[in-house]
Structures are given as structure tokens and as C-alpha cells.
Amino acid sequence: QALEEAQKAIQQLFGKIKDIKDKAEKSEQMVKEITRDIKQLDHAKRHLTTSITTLNHLHMLAGGVDSLEAMTRRRQYGEVANLLQGVVNVLEHFNKYMGIPQIRQLSERVKAAQNELGQQILADFEEAFPSQGTKRTGGPSNVLRDACLVANVLDPRIKQEIIKKFIKQHLSEYLVLFQENQDVAWLDKIDRRYAWIKRQLVDYEEKYGRMFPPEWCMTERIAVEFCHVTRAELSKIMRTRAKEIEVKLLLFAIQRTTNFEGLLAKRFSGCTLADGTVKKPEVPPPSTNPFLEDETGAETDEIVIEKSDTDKPKKPKVPDNPFHGIVSKCFEPHLYVYIESQDKNLGELIDRFVADFKAQGPPKPNVDEGGAVLPSCADLFVYYKKCMVQCSQLSTGEPMIALTTIFQKYLREYAWKILSGNLPKTTSSSGGLTITSLLKEKEGSEVAKFTLEELCLICSILSTAEYCLATTQQLEEKLKEKVDASLMERINLTGEMDTFSMYV
Incomplete structure (x- = not known):
């Protein structure tokens, strides 16, 4: 009986x-029906929000296009500048709706x-600044x-x-004033070109400085152009009148031009040169070469190169002119006119050294210290340094190689005419004394002979x-620093160093 009761209870x-299970299934079905309705409401709300936003954008776009067209006709550029950017931004929201004819039509109206x-x-x-005719006065x-x-x-x-x-x-007047056939176009009046552009830049700043946005850098663009x-104009006129170019005239024109390029670097940043051919010079590596001392003043101030300079290494000055070489x-x-002139000058310098030595004679033992x-x-070498610095400022290409050849020529001439040519004569030979023969002399006879x-x-x-x-070794190092890497x-100067080493 107890077992039956237990089975009945089970x-x-x-x-x-x-x-309970049936009720749970019914509850689950009821929840699904409720949530399905909620999801539909959520989707409807989302679509409704998107539709309202799109309609607002469409209303803004349509109104903006109408206003844009009206303002354009009335030349209300101040309002157009703000409105146009907004219209373009709104139009981006309709890129996926371009298949709709009305949207495509609005897009075409914006374009x-x-x-x-x-x-x-x-x-x-063009009306305010005509290509032909006088410049606007107001x-x-x-x-x-x-x-x-x-x-x-x-x-x-x-x-x-x-x-x-x-x-x-703005530069049309310049092309007329400095035509190739004009007297002021030649190199001796190159200052007038730079004075003209300085006046024009001042005039531009006063009259039109506020017309263009600052980020356009119009003043710099005018100067660069x-x-x-x-x-281009100087290149053309120098090709035509190449025979009239003298070294003094050439150096005068180069000096005035580099001074002008320096003024540009002080006034402008060079931001408009990003796509141009002029590049900022690279920072040269540090060097202990004594030829580096006071290079910027070497063109006008002579700097005597002493042996002690080798103990005072100086870093080269970093060129930072983005306009260097632009003209x-x-x-x-x-x-080549400059190189030929230096060849002639160095020849005259060596001849003067020879003449001075003959006139003044050898160092006097009572006056000068022996071995000086x-x-x-x-x-x-002071003259060499001056030439090297000057030439490197003009060019670091083939002219530097040509100048190096001139240096080599006169180093050999100095060794032959000044050093070897002035050694005392021996009694046994009419020729000059050589270092080899000097070393072979015995001590006793040497005292008696000289x-x-x-x-x-x-x-x-x-x-x-x-x-x-x-110093020749230092000169070689410095020349390699100055010249283009491809020409190093x-x-x-090994041959010239070997020539001097024969005497040491």
C-alpha cells in the first residue's frame, strides 16, 4: 500500500x-511576440530618425543650392565662402543616393x-588686374x-x-624695363633689378597685402617668380654677350646676387620652394680643417694660416639659405672667366715671390730666426683659401675641379721656383743643391762648405x-668637403704632397 501511494505521488x-513546462512554453511564446513587436518599433524608429535627418539634409541642400546660385549672381562672395563649404559637406551625405534623379540634379547644380x-x-x-594695360591704381x-x-x-x-x-x-613692368636690349639689363646695373623688386614688394604689401589670405604667401611667391x-633673363643676355664678361664684372654681379638671396632668406621662410628645384643645403660634417676658420669673411679679409690653427678645430658654419642659387x-x-683670372693672378703671385726673394735675399741669421x-x-695659402671659399660660394661643381687643377699647378711651381730654385749652389756643381746630396755630405765638410x-x-x-x-693635405681635405660628392x-693632391715630402 505504501508503494502504491509513492507511485501515485510520483x-x-x-x-x-x-x-509548469507547458506554461513556460506559452510564456516564452508570449515574450517572443512582445519582443518582435518591440524590434519592429526599434527598426521603425531608426528608419524614421534617418528619414528625418535625410529630409533635413535634403532641405538644407536644396535651400543652400538656391541661396548659392542667388549669391553667386550678386557676387556676395563673403556669404558664399561660408555657405559653399557647408553645401559640399551636406552633399557628401547623399553620395549613396545619387541614383535618385532629384539628388543627382542637386549635385549637378552644385558642380x-x-x-x-x-x-x-x-x-x-582679370577685370581688376588686366593682363594687358596699366596696373590698377586703387x-x-x-x-x-x-x-x-x-x-x-x-x-x-x-x-x-x-x-x-x-x-x-605684377612683373609685366619688370620684363619691359629690363629687356635684353636695354642698357639697365647688363650686369653692371644688376643692382637696379633688385632695387626694383624691393620697391614692388613694399608696394604690394601696402596695397594688396590684405587681399590674399596669409597662407597663400603671395609676397614670397612674387619674389620667387x-x-x-x-x-632666365640673365642667362639669355650672358649667352649673347659672353665676350663682354670680365672677371670683375662677373664677381660684382655674383656678389650683389648672393646678397639679394641672403635678404630673401631673412625675409621669407622658403615654404613656396617645396616643389621647386632649389633645395636646402645639407649640413656638412664637422671637421678639424684649419681652412674652415672664418670662411665667410675670407673674400674680403685675409686670414693668415698658422701652424697653430691645426690645434683649434672649428665646426663649419651651417648654410641655411633655401634661396641660395635661385638666381x-x-x-x-x-x-671659366673667374678660373682663368685666378690662373693669371697666381702666376703673377709666384713671379712676385721670386722677385721679392731675389730683392730681399735669404733670411738673415742676425735678424730672422733660423728655420723660419x-x-x-x-x-x-691665404690666397688659396680666399679663392677656394669664393669659388665654393659660386659653384661646387666642375669649376671647383678646374680650380683644384690650378692649385696643383702653382703648388708645383712654388716647390720648383721658390724652394728648389733657392737652395745654395755647391762648389762641385753648377746646379742647385738637392736634399739627397745634402744628406750625403759629411758633417765636417758641411760646416766648411756652407x-x-x-x-x-x-x-x-x-x-x-x-x-x-x-697644409696641402688640409687643403685637399677641405676641397673634398666643398665639392659635390660625385666629384670628390x-x-x-698626392703628387704635390710627394713633391714637398722630398724636402722634409
Whole structure:
């Protein structure tokens, strides 16, 4: 009986469990139906929000296009500049709806308005600054200033065209005043070119400085275009009148031009040169070369190179002029005039050294210290340094190689005419004394053979040769630093150093 009651209780329990399960399934079905309705409401809300936003954008776009077209006709560029950017931003939201005819039509109207604005602004600038005729006498109008703001939003080609036309018109007078057949176009009056552009830049700042946005860098662009035009014009006139170019005239023109390039570097940042051919010079590596000392003043101030300079290494000054060579590069093909002049000057310098030695005689033992370096040696390397610095400022290409060849020529001549040519004569030979024969002499006969003055002269020549050897090595290092990297291997003064080492 107890077992039957237990079985009956179990059956009742199973029945209750089944009822609970059935109720749970019904509840689950009811929840699914409720959530399905909620999801539909969520989707409807999302679509409704998107639709409202899109309709608002569409309303803004349609109204903006209408206003844009009306303002364009009335040349209300100040309002157009703000409105156009907003219309373009709103139109981006409709890129996926371009299949709808009405949306596509609005997009085409925006493009048409942009094209019309571009052409209209260019026409306004052409009217204000005609390509042919006199320059506008009045200052800039607010209309053109606002038009520049619109151009910032339009196709970049519109901005470039405005800049190009304005600069061309601004420099039109320059091309007339300094035509090739004009007297002021030649190198002796090159100062007038740079004085003209300085006046023009001041005039531009006063009249039109506020018309163009600052980020356009119009003042610098005018100066850079002037440099390009001047470089082309000077190149053309120098090719035509190459026979009239003298070294003094050439150096005068180069000096004035590099001074002008330096002024540009002080005034402008060079930001408009990013796509140009002129590059910022690289920072040269540090060096202990004594030729580096006070290079900037070497053209005008002579700096005597002493042996002690080797103990005072100085870092080279870092060139930081982005405008270097923007005009002066045109003089490089004519630097052969400068090289020929230095060849002639060095020849005369060596002849003067020879004449001075004959006139003044060897160092006096009672006056000069025995073994002192001949003063002509220091004079020669001072002149070398001056030439090297000057030439490197003009060009670091082939002219530097040509100058190196000249240096080699006169180092050999100095060794032959000044050192070897002034060694005392021996009694046994009519020829000059050589170092080899000197070393073979016995001590006793040497004292008897040479006077005190001759011994003093021999010591001076040996000291001079030693100085020349060390300084020539430094000269070679410095020349390699100055010249273009691709030409470094062509600089080799080993032969000249070997010549001086024969005396040491």
C-alpha cells in the first residue's frame, strides 16, 4: 500500500512538472511576440530618425543650392565662402543616393555653381588686374578679398590660376624695363633689378597685402617668380654677350646676387620652394680643417694660416639659405672667366715671390730666426683659401675641379721656383743643391762648405716644405668637403704632397 501511494505521488509530481513546462512554453511564446513587436518599433524608429535627418539634409541642400546660385549672381562672395563649404559637406551625405534623379540634379547644380564661381572670380580678377594695360591704381576691394576665400574652397586650380595671373601682371613692368636690349639689363646695373623688386614688394604689401589670405604667401611667391624670371633673363643676355664678361664684372654681379638671396632668406621662410628645384643645403660634417676658420669673411679679409690653427678645430658654419642659387646659378656656366683670372693672378703671385726673394735675399741669421717658414708660403695659402671659399660660394661643381687643377699647378711651381730654385749652389756643381746630396755630405765638410747664411736658408726651406706638406693635405681635405660628392674622387693632391715630402 505504501508503494502504491509513492507511485501515485510520483505521477502527480510528473503531472505538475508537465503543467509548469507547458506554461513556460506559452510564456516564452508570449515574450517572443512582445519582443518582435518591440524590434519592429526599434527598426521603425531608426528608419524614421534617418528619414528625418535625410529630409533635413535634403532641405538644407536644396535651400543652400538656391541661396548659392542667388549669391553667386550678386557676387556676395563673403556669404558664399561660408555657405559653399557647408553645401559640399551636406552633399557628401547623399553620395549613396545619387541614383535618385532629384539628388543627382542637386549635385549637378552644385558642380555648375562651383564652375560658375570659378569662372566668375577669374573674370573679376582679370577685370581688376588686366593682363594687358596699366596696373590698377586703387587698393583691393572687399569683393576680391572675399573671392579669395571662395577660391580656397573651390578646385585648387582656380587658386593657382589667380596666383599665376596676378604675379604675371605684377612683373609685366619688370620684363619691359629690363629687356635684353636695354642698357639697365647688363650686369653692371644688376643692382637696379633688385632695387626694383624691393620697391614692388613694399608696394604690394601696402596695397594688396590684405587681399590674399596669409597662407597663400603671395609676397614670397612674387619674389620667387622674380628670381626665376631674372635667372632666365640673365642667362639669355650672358649667352649673347659672353665676350663682354670680365672677371670683375662677373664677381660684382655674383656678389650683389648672393646678397639679394641672403635678404630673401631673412625675409621669407622658403615654404613656396617645396616643389621647386632649389633645395636646402645639407649640413656638412664637422671637421678639424684649419681652412674652415672664418670662411665667410675670407673674400674680403685675409686670414693668415698658422701652424697653430691645426690645434683649434672649428665646426663649419651651417648654410641655411633655401634661396641660395635661385638666381646665382645662372653665373655658373661663365665661371671659366673667374678660373682663368685666378690662373693669371697666381702666376703673377709666384713671379712676385721670386722677385721679392731675389730683392730681399735669404733670411738673415742676425735678424730672422733660423728655420723660419718663408712668408711667401703663408701668403700663397691665404690666397688659396680666399679663392677656394669664393669659388665654393659660386659653384661646387666642375669649376671647383678646374680650380683644384690650378692649385696643383702653382703648388708645383712654388716647390720648383721658390724652394728648389733657392737652395745654395755647391762648389762641385753648377746646379742647385738637392736634399739627397745634402744628406750625403759629411758633417765636417758641411760646416766648411756652407756659410751661416746658407745654413739658415736651408733650414728655412726645410721648414717651409714641411709646412707646405701639412697644409696641402688640409687643403685637399677641405676641397673634398666643398665639392659635390660625385666629384670628390677627382680631387687628389698626392703628387704635390710627394713633391714637398722630398724636402722634409
